[in-house]
Amino acid sequence: MTLRALAFDVFGTVVDWGSSVIAELTAFGRRHGISADWARFADDWRAGYVPAMNRVRAGELPWTRLDDLHRGRLVELLDGAAITVSDNEIDELNHAWHRLDPWPDSVAGLQRLKQRFLITTLSNGNVSLLTNMAKRAGLPWDCVLSAEIFRHYKPDPQAYLGCADILDVAPAELMLVAAHPADLRAARDAGLGTAFVARPLEWGPGRTPPQPAPGEFDLFADDFHHLADQLGA
Amino acid sequence: MTLRALAFDVFGTVVDWGSSVIAELTAFGRRHGISADWARFADDWRAGYVPAMNRVRAGELPWTRLDDLHRGRLVELLDGAAITVSDNEIDELNHAWHRLDPWPDSVAGLQRLKQRFLITTLSNGNVSLLTNMAKRAGLPWDCVLSAEIFRHYKPDPQAYLGCADILDVAPAELMLVAAHPADLRAARDAGLGTAFVARPLEWGPGRTPPQPAPGEFDLFADDFHHLADQLGA
Numbered sequence: 001m002t003l004r005a006l007a008f009d010v011f012g013t014v015v016d017w018g019s020s021v022i023a024e025l026t027a028f029g030r031r032h033g034i035s036a037d038w039a040r041f042a043d044d045w046r047a048g049y050v051p052a053m054n055r056v057r058a059g060e061l062p063w064t065r066l067d068d069l070h071r072g073r074l075v076e077l078l079d080g081a082a083i084t085v086s087d088n089e090i091d092e093l094n095h096a097w098h099r100l101d102p103w104p105d106s107v108a109g110l111q112r113l114k115q116r117f118l119i120t121t122l123s124n125g126n127v128s129l130l131t132n133m134a135k136r137a138g139l140p141w142d143c144v145l146s147a148e149i150f151r152h153y154k155p156d157p158q159a160y161l162g163c164a165d166i167l168d169v170a171p172a173e174l175m176l177v178a179a180h181p182a183d184l185r186a187a188r189d190a191g192l193g194t195a196f197v198a199r200p201l202e203w204g205p206g207r208t209p210p211q212p213a214p215g216e217f218d219l220f221a222d223d224f225h226h227l228a229d230q231l232g233a
Numbered sequence: 234m235t236l237r238a239l240a241f242d243v244f245g246t247v248v249d250w251g252s253s254v255i256a257e258l259t260a261f262g263r264r265h266g267i268s269a270d271w272a273r274f275a276d277d278w279r280a281g282y283v284p285a286m287n288r289v290r291a292g293e294l295p296w297t298r299l300d301d302l303h304r305g306r307l308v309e310l311l312d313g314a315a316i317t318v319s320d321n322e323i324d325e326l327n328h329a330w331h332r333l334d335p336w337p338d339s340v341a342g343l344q345r346l347k348q349r350f351l352i353t354t355l356s357n358g359n360v361s362l363l364t365n366m367a368k369r370a371g372l373p374w375d376c377v378l379s380a381e382i383f384r385h386y387k388p389d390p391q392a393y394l395g396c397a398d399i400l401d402v403a404p405a406e407l408m409l410v411a412a413h414p415a416d417l418r419a420a421r422d423a424g425l426g427t428a429f430v431a432r433p434l435e436w437g438p439g440r441t442p443p444q445p446a447p448g449e450f451d452l453f454a455d456d457f458h459h460l461a462d463q464l465g466a
Contacts, residue, residue, distance in 0.1 A: 067401070118364060128401035131351060131376040143364040144376040148399065166381065168300070168361035 001172040003193060003231070006113060007122035007145070007163050009154075009178035010130060012202040012209075014110075014121075014139065015100035018042060024096035034083055039204065041077060048073030053124065053153045063151050065126035070094055097125070098132040103199065107138050109224020116233040120145045122163045122176065124153050155186030164192070175219075177227065181212045188217070195219035195227055234405040236426060236464070239346060240355035240378070240396050242387075242411035243363065245435040245442075247343075247354075247372065248333035251275060257329035267316055272437065274310060281306030286357065286386045296384050298359035303327055330358070331365040336432065340371050342457020349466040353378045355396050355409065357386050388419030397425070408452075410460065414445045421450070428452035428460055 011017045018039075025038035052069040055061045071094045078085070085093075113119055119142050121130050126148045134141055147153045150162035164171045171191030178184050179199040188194045194217035202209050212220070221227035244250045251272075258271035285302040288294045304327045311318070318326075346352055352375050354363050359381045367374055380386045383395035397404045404424030411417050412432040421427045427450035435442050445453070454460035 118368065120364075126401075127376060127378075127399045131353075131400070135351065135375050142368050142377075143360060143374075145360075149382055166360045167364070168359075 001170060003117065003175055004169050004173040005118040005120065005167050006175050006177055006195075007120050007160075007192075008110075009176065009180060009183050010121050010123035010125055010133075011100070012199055013177065013179040013197060014106050015102050015133065015137065016199075016201070017046065017097070017100050018202060018204055020100040021045065021096050024093065024099065028089075028093050032083070032085060036081060036083075041081075043203075044077055045070070045073055048076070049124075057153050057156060063148075065148055066124055067094065067097070067126050067129055070097055095132075098129050099136055100133055102137050102139065103223070105223040105225050107140070109228055110140055112228040113224065113231065113233045114140055114142065116231065118142050118167065120163070120167070122154070122159065123147070154183055157186065157190045160187045160190035160192050179209065181210050181216070184212070184217050193218050195221060197221045197223065197227060234403060236350065236408055237402050237406040238351040238353065238400050239408050239410055239428075240353050240393075240425075241343075242409065242413060242416050243354050243356035243358055243366075244333070245432055246410065246412040246430060247339050248335050248366065248370065249432075249434070250279065250330070250333050251435060251437055253333040254278065254329050257326065257332065261322075261326050265316070265318060269314060269316075274314075276436075277310055278303070278306055281309070282357075290386050290389060296381075298381055299357055300327065300330070300359050300362055303330055328365075331362050332369055333366055335370050335372065336456070338456040338458050340373070342461055343373050345461040346457065346464065346466045347373055347375065349464065351375045351400065353396070353400070355387070355392065356380070387416055390419065390423045393420045393423035393425050412442065414443050414449070417445070417450050426451050428454060430454045430456065430460060 008014055021042040022039050025041055029035060029038060049069060052073060056064055074090060074094055110119060121141055121144050123130055124147045127144055127146045130144045130146055145163055147159050150159050152158035161171060164174045172193065175193035175195055176184060176187035177195045177197060179197050179202060184194040184196055196212050196217045219230055221230060241247055254275040255272050258274055262269060262271060282302060285306060289297055307323060307327055343352055354374055354377050356363055357380045360377055360379045363377045363379055378396055380392050383392050385391035394404060397407045405426065408426035408428055409417060409420035410428045410430060412430050412435060417427040417429055429445050429450045452463055454463060
């Protein structure tokens with residue numbers, strides 16, 4: 001079957017959320033005269049995302065966009081650290097996730113891949129987050145698709161199958177590109193093609209992210225240029 | 234309230250569906266050695282869209298994407314003209330709506346407007362149609378939103394309000410840009426800003442499309458450059 005479209009995981013795969021969020025938190029601390037271990041705060045913030053999302057996936061919470069899950073966790077962490085700021089300041093800080101910087105190869109690699117394939121996001125981030133991020137960072141998506149549109153967070157199969165359906169392609173004509181084996185396994189189980197892209201610095205230096213087994217996915221790439229090379233783009 | 238985002242009607246407002254569909258039908262006729270009044274065929278094809286959509290809006294049909302409504306009408310028209318072609322050829326011809334050419338000012342005007350505002354589609358066309366069209370024509374959308382995402386065709390208020398909600402802006406921070414007064418009236422009733430763009434050739438030379446009353450909408454523009462001038466973009 002011909003490959004027609006590429007769907008990209010975003011946090012960690014396209015953008016370096018860690019460095020970006022730490023920089024935003026550090027600037028926030030400086031503005032408010034607060035010192036803290038902002039790298040650990042960023043990890044704790046991100047770590048709140050999976051359990052909150054799983055409550056939505058299990059039906060314990062109604063559909064809740066990622067901005068609101070992020071905000072809930074942020075308020076918990078600020079309260080825990082006895083940091084008091086206005087609601088507007090919390091919103092502004094929460095939008096740090098709209099202002100993440102791409103990995104150095106992301107924009108140029110996507111421009112290459114876009115010449116040959118339809119390229120879309122397939123992220124748990126909400127549409128406004130992904131759109132604001134793309135506009136700021138120059139990510140040249142053909143369209144912006146999100147768990148929010150399918151009302152199912154990844155790794156629910158409805159997210160992968162919904163992406164193929166709305167693009168009007170067969171699952172096998174769509175490939176998920178991600179730095180996370182669990183995401184790719186779920187995409188493979190839904191019938192999509194799979195490309196693992198190594199992002200060894202996602203969690204900072206010296207912390208090795210989960211790696212796939214050899215041959216587990218269709219493609220293994222060091223970055224988006226390497227992926228474009230393998231796909232003839 | 235600050236204007237933050239512009240949502241564009243597409244068929245007739247951004248692209249010249251009439252000339253494009255007539256050209257596709259003419260080429261189809263030439264391939265199959267069929268002569269017909271293709272301009273009238275195009276009008277009849279387009280004319281089938283509102284009643285079919287209204288059956289979905291009224292709940293007589295379940296949600297059906299525009300590609301499938303277009304295809305149903307096309308099959309009726311081909312049958313009525315005793316034209317017999319394969320299912321693949323019908324699909325290929327039906328995708329004429331994915332290959333519409335922009336008005337001469339559309340791409341450059343959108344590039345200007347995009348510098349200052351978030352720009353999105355808000356069309357009854359389905360996501361794959363709009364995405365394929367944008368990729369072919371170079372329409373630089375920040376994201377691709379559609380009635381398909383909100384499961385409500387315009388002029389249902391849910392389409393306009395759903396667009397504001399998913400962009401995380403207030404209705405008054407969003408402006409609909411359209412060449413059709415009825416679309417703009419529904420957007421205004423939902424609380425959006427409104428910009429009428431005159432597209433006098435939408436239905437071909439010598440057929441004047443419906444015009445708005447003086448002062449009925451927030452802005453009145455001759456084309457997208459004139460709109461950009463008025464919005465300071």
